[in-house]
Amino acid sequence: MLGTVARKLRIFGFDTLYMKDINDDDLLKIGIAEKRIILTCDKELFKRIVKVGTPGVLLEGSNDLEDIVHALFKHGVYSINFDTTSSRCSSCNGVLSKGNYEQIRKYVHPNVIKWHKDFFRCENCSKVYWEGSHISGIRSLARNLDIKIKEKFAEQDMTKTNSHAF
Ligand SMILES: [Zn+2]
Known part of the structure; x- marks a missing residue:
């Protein structure tokens, strides 16, 4: 259910x-052993x-944006700070390493090489990524998330402030 969130x-x-x-037993075991936050x-x-007593967040599972905002807010993450150089492989969670034209040539279509110069390759599954047209959508999603997270923290601060009587 949370595949697209992941x-x-x-x-x-x-x-x-x-x-x-x-x-659930195995999932809990992995979560605890690897000190993960279970969503x-x-x-x-x-x-x-x-x-x-292990960290976790209960999500609705109906809206990725709301779910991500909720998960990050619950764990004190104020901003996505999106930067493609820190992205992980969306398919397998592998670490991406930056490659150049020569290293990547055999993995992608020549047209892609013609229009892009920076590539990232998954060290685990070898999938190749580049900053294609989808990147602007991802950047705007990151911006929206950052705005929504900030709003959540602002709401929280307001509640705290309001709880003090003058
Ligand atoms: Zn991968």
């Missing part, structure tokens, strides 16, 4: 595992996360 988080540079066919839409699983 892909976006990876593009934004967050080390994100996505485990679809895994039972889930499953209320029962979330209760267990709270019970064992």
Whole structure:
């Protein structure tokens, strides 16, 4: 359910595992062992996360933007600070390394090479990325997320301020 959230988080540079066919016991074990924040839409699983005292966030699973804002806000992340050089592979979460024309030539169509000079290649699955037309969409998504996160923190500050009587 959160597959598209996971892909976006990876593009934004967050080390994100996505485990679809895994039972809750194993998922909790991995979360604890690797000190991960578990994002889930499953209320029962979330209760267990709270019970064992490991970090987790319960998400709605209906809107990626809202889910990402909520997850980051809950863990004190103020900004996405999107930068393609810190992106991870959206398919497998692998680390991307910057490659040049010569290294990448055999992996991509010649037209791509004609129009782009910077490439990134996944060290795990070898998928090649470049700053194509989709990048402007990702940048605007990052901007929207940053705005929404800031609004959340501002709301929180307002609530805190209002709780003090003058
Ligand atoms: Zn990969």
